Amino acid sequence: MRLLVIGGGGREHALCWALRRENPHADIYAAPGNPGTGTLATNLNIPSDDLDRLADAVDAYGIDLTVIGPEVPLAMGLADRLRGEGRVVFGPGAAAAQIEASKSFAKGVMERAGVTTARSASFSTLAEALAYVDAHPEPLVVKASGLAAGKGAVVCATRRDAAIAVRAMLGEKRFGSAGQVVVIEDFLEGEELSVFAVTNGREVRLLPAAQDHKRLLEGDQGPNTGGMGAYAPVSLASHDLLQMVERDVLLPTLAQLEDEGAPFSGLLYAGLMIGADGAPSVIEFNCRFGDPETQAVLPLIDGGLTDLLDAAARGVALPHVQLRQGAAVTTVLAAPGYPDTPRLGSIISIPDDLPEGVTIFHAGTRLEDGVLRVNGGRVLAVTGVAEGFAEAQEASRAGAQAVQFEGKVWRTDIGWREAARA
Numbered sequence: 145m146r147l148l149v150i151g152g153g154g155r156e157h158a159l160c161w162a163l164r165r166e167n168p169h170a171d172i173y174a175a176p177g178n179p180g181t182g183t184l185a186t187n188l189n190i191p192s193d194d195l196d197r198l199a200d201a202v203d204a205y206g207i208d209l210t211v212i213g214p215e216v217p218l219a220m221g222l223a224d225r226l227r228g229e230g231r232v233v234f235g236p237g238a239a240a241a242q243i244e245a246s247k248s249f250a251k252g253v254m255e256r257a258g259v260t261t262a263r264s265a266s267f268s269t270l271a272e273a274l275a276y277v278d279a280h281p282e283p284l285v286v287k288a289s290g291l292a293a294g295k296g297a298v299v300c301a302t303r304r305d306a307a308i309a310v311r312a313m314l315g316e317k318r319f320g321s322a323g324q325v326v327v328i329e330d331f332l333e334g335e336e337l338s339v340f341a342v343t344n345g346r347e348v349r350l351l352p353a354a355q356d357h358k359r360l361l362e363g364d365q366g367p368n369t370g371g372m373g374a375y376a377p378v379s380l381a382s383h384d385l386l387q388m389v390e391r392d393v394l395l396p397t398l399a400q401l402e403d404e405g406a407p408f409s410g411l412l413y414a415g416l417m418i419g420a421d422g423a424p425s426v427i428e429f430n431c432r433f434g435d436p437e438t439q440a441v442l443p444l445i446d447g448g449l450t451d452l453l454d455a456a457a458r459g460v461a462l463p464h465v466q467l468r469q470g471a472a473v474t475t476v477l478a479a480p481g482y483p484d485t486p487r488l489g490s491i492i493s494i495p496d497d498l499p500e501g502v503t504i505f506h507a508g509t510r511l512e513d514g515v516l517r518v519n520g521g522r523v524l525a526v527t528g529v530a531e532g533f534a535e536a537q538e539a540s541r542a543g544a545q546a547v548q549f550e551g552k553v554w555r556t557d558i559g560w561r562e563a564a565r566a
């Protein structure tokens with residue numbers, strides 16, 4: 145079997161790692177990959193947005209299944225392009241990827257499907273957006289509608305802050321084309337949950353639910369980031385809650401997308417707010433695996449992932465994966481200055497004798513003359529897996545502590561809500 149993973153972050157290292165575990169003899173490629181995927185797969189030096197060269201590589205290497213990690217190539221139509229050439233691809237086409245690439249489109253789909261989400265309105269002119277803000281109760285949330293690498297949502301305590309955010313997007317164009325349309329929505333109270341549904345467009349298989357830690361600093365303070373850590377499973381995500389998410393959120397959204405001529409297959413990621421009443425509201429959808437949640441979720445799968453992704457890609461009946469008992473906690477190590485101006489280049493040292501149960505996934509690293517260096521904002525993700533949550537958290541922390549690079553930024557409190565529940 146010949147497999148190709150598109151992308152080069154921690155999520156893609158985790159995907160290569162899980163696929164390699166299940167397929168010890170397969171030819172696995174990553175494009176562009178990173179030094180971590182390079183230990184498990186053959187890295188192809190092709191950027192994940194170079195559709196022509198990726199299509200050529202799929203052809204040249206006779207790839208049986210392509211798994212697309214990031215949202216950008218999905219929104220650009222890589223899956224359509226490869227499917228058009230008769231290939232098996234895990235990931236939605238460009239039309240369905242709009243569920244992530246346009247928050248304004250996603251809001252419309254949810255409204256038409258009757259899926260609960262924060263009340264909102266979309267604007268492309270500054271004066272109208274400011275007038276809406278002026279009449280809106282506080283707090284409120286301002287979002288760039290397009291793709292903004294996880295940095296396009298601004299939670300505003302006051303209308304004044306919201307007006308500043310709206311001006312930055314529609315006036316100063318600080319988010320470029322992603323901010324040409326802004327979505328202004330009500331603030332949702334509650335606890336966040338990331339639910340990953342593998343789907344062939346009609347049927348879904350849920351992976352263990354995860355919780356991300358988007359803020360930079362301990363206690364969920366500081367600016368939003370791409371994600372500073374995650375854990376799975378989340379005890380808040382009871383069987384009943386997940387059934388409700390499947391019935392009231394995932395299936396109606398998939399049916400609506402299909403009705404609108406944008407059938408979705410691949411991974412539908414529901415970013416949810418669970419309110420005090422226990423009911424889920426959708427904060428956002430993503431059209432791909434989450435990062436860093438994937439680095440916590442995939443180590444809990446004990447077999448069947450390749451078959452599940454392949455079935456979803458082919459549009460046939462979905463098998464079940466085998467899950468292992470236990471918990472996984474992932475701590476992200478970021479570069480100093482992240483998320484605004486990460487400082488790159490420092491030498492990274494990873495000890496050979498990592499604590500038991502610890503796996504390190506590379507994100508922003510590069511190898512230069514055999515020396516591993518910092519090459520991105522989020523540098524590594526350290527996952528601890530154990531029978532219990534507390535041990536997994538301890539393993540992740542100990543692993544994060546053991547890795548060294550100058551100015552390493554990390555949170556010691558990943559999973560604090562779960563710890564508090566226990």
Ligand code: AMP
Nearest residue numbers: 262285297329330331332358415427428
């Ligand atoms: P998004 O880019 O839409 O995922 O938003 C990023 C983060 O902003 C979310 O993970 C939440 O923490 C927060 N957020 C977004 N929308 C809302 C909302 N309507 N109410 C409360 N928090 C929100």
Ligand code: GLY
Nearest residue numbers: 356371434435436
């Ligand atoms: N961890 C959030 C995301 O992948 O969008």
